[in-house]
Amino acid sequence: MILACPHCHGLNRVPDTRLSDAPSCGRCKSPLFTGAPMELTAENFDAHAVKSELPLVVDFWAAWCGPCQSFAPVFSAAAEEIEPGFRFGKLDTESQQALAARFGIRSIPTLMVIKGGKILGQQAGAMPKQAFIQWLKQFS
Template sequence: MLNVTCASCSTINRVPEDRSVDQAICGHCKKPVIQFGAITVGEGNFDNHVLKTDLPVVVDFWASWCAPCVQFSPVFEQAARGWEPRVRFVKVDADATPVISNRFGIRSIPSILLFYKGEVVEQRQGNMPAGLFDQWLEKQVTSLGL
């Protein structure tokens, strides 16, 4: 069984490994578990979406006033639509979530962290063009054996 967090209501769902995650329906809200796009999370639902799921999760720590963050946002969203459900994509407003930002030592933005099974496995600062971001993701996911 895989623990996969619902994109709509943040409930953790257990999905049989032999079932397609992209077709799973949340047992709580009855909506699709996967939304094929980046999910914005905050202090209240970060752990469920990032630390308690069995899927790799790429987290973009950003802020609305940060020009490189704004430039990277469409790249991140495009990757989310292409990579899900293999990888989940989460956006965290670093200004609105100081506890989370401090917890992971975010000192510059954008900061991109890759989590797997509740642990940070890779981190990168700064925006990237789509091709470079996709290459980075492929390398990281392959190194996880996925």
């Protein structure tokens, strides 16, 4: 499986059977899985959404959004619980307006699962942790 590093965004080849063995990046030597969402930007988005073979769960959010703020701990807890099955990333729609426009984001929070550049699923609005994890299981 091809994985993008959450630190340097370099691509790494990791056998599927070794995903849970705490693999490290071949370029920067940092862990490929941190158990925490990473910040997505125009510079690193395609490495994770298009080139990486791991499904990317994106939380489109903004700092001024109350529901986004209340969902943030749920998103982080889910990342800690079910990574390495998915890569988790947060995309600030205020600072990354071109990416938000590319995906037609009209309300936040919007959750999206992307793999190989294709949208596998999309959900508008926050949800409880168990409902969120249940929603994600259909994409694993």
